[in-house]
Structures are given as C-alpha cells and as structure tokens.
Amino acid sequence: MPYPIQRVAVLGAGTMGAAIAAHAANAGLKVDLLDIVPPGAQGKERNSIVKAGFERMLKAKPPALMEQSLAENIRLGNFEDDFERLKEADWIMEAIIERLEPKQELMARIERVAKEKAIISTNTSGIPIAKIVEGRSEAFKRRFLGTHFFNPPRYLKLLEIIPTTDTDPEVVEYMRTFGERVLGKGVVIAKDTPNFIGNRVGSYSGMQAMNYALNNGYGIEEIDAITGPLIGRPNTATFRLADQVGLDIMVGVAQNLYELIPEDQFREELLPHEVLLRMVKANLLGNKTGSGFYKRVQRAGKTVFDVLDLETFEYRPAQNPKLPIVQTAQKQGDLGARLRFLVSKADEDRDARYIRDTLMHSLMYAAWRAAEIAHSLLDIDHAMEWGFGH
Ligand SMILES: NC(=O)c1ccc[n+]([C@@H]2O[C@H](COP(=O)([O-])OP(=O)(O)OC[C@H]3O[C@@H](n4cnc5c(N)ncnc54)[C@H](O)[C@@H]3O)[C@@H](O)[C@H]2O)c1
Incomplete structure (x- = not known):
C-alpha cells in the first residue's frame, strides 16, 4: 500500500479530536494528540488543555476506548512544544474549532513539517474542504481531504470522506479502505458541498419535521411516540434527539447551512421555529443545560422526565400517549409493512399524516439534491442510516 498508516496525529483534543484519537488507539495505532497552549502557561500547565480533553474522553459514556490500557497508545502534547512530532505521522487530522482562519x-x-507521504485531513462539519487547503502547494492538496466522523466516533458507523478536485484518487481509495478495514467504519464518499451528505439531508429533515410538528399543534410526547422505533429510528425519536444534540447546535447548524445554500429552493425549512429561538434564548438547550423539551426531575424518589408546555413555557409531568394508530401499526409486522400501513392511513389519522408528510419531504429533498451532494442514491441511504439511524 502506498500510504501505510501506523502513526496518527490528531490536532485538537475537544469532543471529536479526543474521541477520534481514542478510536485510532482502539485500532492499535500510535497517536499523538495535541492542542493549544493556554495563554502565558508555563511548565506542566502548557498541556492542560489537551490533558483536560483526554481526561474527559476517558470518562465518556459510552466509553470511547475499548479498554483503558489502550490509552497508552496516545501521547499528549501541545501545538508549540511538540509540533515537530508531526514529522513522524502518516496521517494528520485536524479537529480544532470550527473556524476557517485557524484551520488554514x-x-x-x-x-512545513509533515513528511512527504503523510495524508492530511480535516474533520470539519461544514467548512468547504477546498477553502481549508487554499494557499497550500499542489503536492499538499493532492494528499488532503475531508474525513468527517460522527459523534461518538467509536459508535457511529458513518465516515464521510470528502475529496476536493485536487485530491489524488489513490489517496481517496486508500483512505476508504483504511476507514473500512482499520477503523471499522462505513465509508461514504461525499462531494465538497455545504454540510456534505449526512448533515445536509439530516438538517433539512430534522428542521422540517420539527417545524411541521410545532406549526400543526402536535404534542412533544406524541411526536416522540410515533417517530422512534415504530418507523425504524432510534428511541431518541425527534424531541429527545434535539435535547441530546443541543438546541443551540441544531439551530446554529441549520442557520449556517441556510446562508451557504442561496440556490436551494427548500432552504426556508431550515429557518428555526420561534419556539426553538425562544428556547435558545432562555438557555433551555437540552441535556447540557439540564432542560430542553424534557427536564429530568426527581419525584417520589424516582428520576422522571417532565416535558415543556409550549403554551406556558413551564414543565409538567410527561404523559405516555396511548395512540391507537401506533398500537395497530405495531401489529403490521416489519418496518416496511408498518410504514405502508401508516401512509395508507394518512388521510384519516393525524399521526399517520405526520409520518407520511415528513417522510415524503425528507425523501423528496434527498432526491432533489442527490446529484449535487452524492455520487449515488445508495450513498445517501448509507449516510442517513449510519450517521443518524434513519
Ligand atoms: N461535535 C460534533 O458533534 C462534531 C461532529 C463532527 C465534526 N465536528 C467538527 O470537529 C471539529 C472539532 O469539533 P469539537 O466538537 O471537537 O469542538 P470542541 O470545541 O470540543 O474542540 C475544539 C478544540 O479546538 C481547540 N481550539 C480552540 N481554538 C483554537 C485555535 N484558535 N486554534 C487551534 N485550536 C483551537 C480547543 O482547545 C478545543 O480542544 C470542528 O471542525 C467541528 O465542526 C464536530
């Protein structure tokens, strides 16, 4: 193989960098994990940021490392004292803050330091790959590409690989094989368009589904009861997922995407509903602030979830809605049968109508954008299944 990867350098030890370093360590690779030096720090303090990121990763649930001893594969350092270590790396991946200038x-x-054969990549979620490599030599551009992991990288199967028009096809092919065989990922090759495949279709379908629910008077528990495993999606369904992702992130990603796609005739769906904006303003961001659409509370010695009342903006005990359509749909058999049944009932039942209309919009959007963002329809299916459990 022309680019054997044995040693990896991950730059940025935040949520993604530390977890990707852990996953490379899981695969038996040696990893350098580096981050910035806090301003004016001396001695041991110079590694305090990378150390904090590494320690957060060690405590992550579910665990990022397959076993704790694999942490020995990871060597910590900083961008000022240890940058020369990059000379040893076969693959250098940046996962720093999502801003163009520091990445460039x-x-x-x-x-200036990478060896001639090293592959260089970025984990950006949305900045155009070609922009990040602007100003570099042709030789550098040939071995540069996007490697977009999904959070948490050990568990989410999707790895989007995004070449630019300058990337050497041999490098793309090597990284695809490396991603699949060494890192155990499901690789999708995406085009260098805003938010690539998963987050382009995922942002649209998430925001459209949320807007549709909020504009048509559906309840939070009601939507979560019909958009989870019943239609082949994770338990987090719609609103629990928003709490998990963080409402600020969800709104921010959608707003950024909106700006980047002036030609997209469906982009208005990305504009957040006023309920979402009000929640962000009130710091009801989801799990990270303790309250979002749901709030975990202790009642009679038990942990239970209260739910946000969208009229009063106060929390009330969550209900377990008994929706007749769900019970009948569940008896229909496999996912295909359940979906066919729900779609057939859409004219007479509002929950079935929600499924039909939101699913139809997502599929239509993916079909509409397919040629622009992907090389095949199957790649869009894979991105949604492996990155979102859809
Ligand atoms: N969080 C996610 O779910 C997710 C998923 C896929 C891709 N990404 C992308 O991965 C990258 C990292 O995201 P994250 O969530 O790990 O972010 P993070 O905020 O957790 O970590 C960013 C790291 O960048 C470092 N940093 C800050 N300012 C810097 C600067 N000026 N120069 C160099 N480094 C600096 C910080 O010390 C920090 O360790 C971003 O490009 C993001 O878009 C994030």
Missing part, C-alpha cells in the same frame, strides 16, 4: 493557519504549519 494550521494547514500552513503542517505543510
């Missing part, structure tokens, strides 16, 4: 500056520094 980092690429210029990497170019």
